[in-house]
Amino acid sequence: MNAAGTASPIGAGRQFPRWSQLGPLLRVDLGGTGARARLRRAPDVAGIREIARRRVPQAVFDYVDGAAEGEVSIARSRDAFDSVEFRPRVLVDVAEPDPSTTILGRPARMPVVLAPTGFTRLMHHQGEYAVAAAAATAAVPYTLSTMGTVTPERLSETRPDGADQWFQLYLWRDRGRSAELVARAREAGFRTLVLTVDTPVAGARLRDVRNGFSVPPKLTPRTLMNMSRHPGWWANLLTTEPLTFASLTETGGTVADLVGQIFDPHVTITDLEWLRGQWQGPLVVKGVQTVADARLVVDAGADAVVVSNHGGRQLDRATTPLEELPAVVREISERAEVYIDGGVRTGADVVAAVALGARACLIGRPYLYGLMAGGQAGVSRVLDILHADMTRTLALLGTPMLKDLDGDSVRFRRQR
Numbered sequence: 001m002n003a004a005g006t007a008s009p010i011g012a013g014r015q016f017p018r019w020s021q022l023g024p025l026l027r028v029d030l031g032g033t034g035a036r037a038r039l040r041r042a043p044d045v046a047g048i049r050e051i052a053r054r055r056v057p058q059a060v061f062d063y064v065d066g067a068a069e070g071e072v073s074i075a076r077s078r079d080a081f082d083s084v085e086f087r088p089r090v091l092v093d094v095a096e097p098d099p100s101t102t103i104l105g106r107p108a109r110m111p112v113v114l115a116p117t118g119f120t121r122l123m124h125h126q127g128e129y130a131v132a133a134a135a136a137t138a139a140v141p142y143t144l145s146t147m148g149t150v151t152p153e154r155l156s157e158t159r160p161d162g163a164d165q166w167f168q169l170y171l172w173r174d175r176g177r178s179a180e181l182v183a184r185a186r187e188a189g190f191r192t193l194v195l196t197v198d199t200p201v202a203g204a205r206l207r208d209v210r211n212g213f214s215v216p217p218k219l220t221p222r223t224l225m226n227m228s229r230h231p232g233w234w235a236n237l238l239t240t241e242p243l244t245f246a247s248l249t250e251t252g253g254t255v256a257d258l259v260g261q262i263f264d265p266h267v268t269i270t271d272l273e274w275l276r277g278q279w280q281g282p283l284v285v286k287g288v289q290t291v292a293d294a295r296l297v298v299d300a301g302a303d304a305v306v307v308s309n310h311g312g313r314q315l316d317r318a319t320t321p322l323e324e325l326p327a328v329v330r331e332i333s334e335r336a337e338v339y340i341d342g343g344v345r346t347g348a349d350v351v352a353a354v355a356l357g358a359r360a361c362l363i364g365r366p367y368l369y370g371l372m373a374g375g376q377a378g379v380s381r382v383l384d385i386l387h388a389d390m391t392r393t394l395a396l397l398g399t400p401m402l403k404d405l406d407g408d409s410v411r412f413r414r415q416r
Helices: 019-026 037-043 045-055 058-065 072-082 127-138 154-157 177-189 208-209 221-227 231-239 255-262 268-277 290-297 321-334 348-357 365-397
Strands: 084-087 099-102 106-108 112-114 142-144 165-169 192-196 284-288 303-309 337-341 362-365 411-412
Touching: 037 365, 045 142, 045 365, 058 208, 058 365, 072 084, 072 142, 084 348, 084 365, 106 337, 112 127, 112 142, 112 365, 127 154, 127 365, 127 411, 154 165, 154 177, 165 177, 177 268, 192 268, 268 284, 268 290, 284 290, 290 303, 290 321, 290 362, 303 321, 321 337, 348 362, 348 365, 362 365
Parallel strands: 112 362, 142 165, 165 192, 192 284, 284 303, 303 337, 337 362
Antiparallel strands: 084 411, 099 106
């Protein structure tokens, strides 16, 4: 009101801004334009994925990003995580949320295991070395694949003190060679053996078929054209050691070619019992999709199971792991640890899975996006994002300690 008692006109009392007021608003972001700056600015795994898509040839990105046939399974895995509702508690001290846990008796900074992936040096020339180093820094386990591009022995030479490294195995037609590989992993100091059981034959990964994907990449007119758009990637590929499957003798062709030549479609539960006799350390079975099979493999000696449909890359429209998880936990959790993979993209996804009974989540695509986006720094950025997600989610959920999560913390959203 003015002195006469009437309302002041709009805009009355304005003044020219002082520099002290403008200065803070005119700060220039000098964060840079390089790879590390791009990684820092990416707020989530989706942002890292977009950086990765631009930095590698389409066939490489599609190998990581794609799944089998119509890619229904991976879409359903994501839908399952999206359908989870958190049920937060309030008036709880959440000043120091802690997502740490133990995995097979070893402390881990968060309930995450880096899953085994093949062709890893195809995504970035640092390959498994970069992934293993990032995992060690983040204090989470890393799993080297039978289809990896580095041998167990060579990776072990760079293992930092205290790193928790696992080795993943496919059973080959030649059991003698399988036994030899297990012995090599044991001698190289790998603590845990992971047997993948959902790949008796290769799934139909149609993106790879359309792209003519093979290892090593074929120099077709299409790939030569793609070179011009990704010269750095090609330069790294062509100037570092040849890209091969380090633990295999048959190293060329498509995924389906290799699976058909080497993997044994006759594998049964007796082979798991045989493997239990070959390996004295922790034994994990990956690719369990039903309660009955979870019970079967634990009876045969597994210390942990991974409820997994291979990231939707084998049988399309297979069981959705997150939906199957609670029943598997009820059946075997008193005798074995239960993990899950497929569709995990955020720390909140990990928290949801732990609340539903999982000890940990295996991740593949997220860290491969990071590897493509920026090598070791990209993998570390993904792990930092997931840890920050988990810490924030635990605080907002009103359950600051991961060990206190339970089924009351989450529920599947009702269909409306």
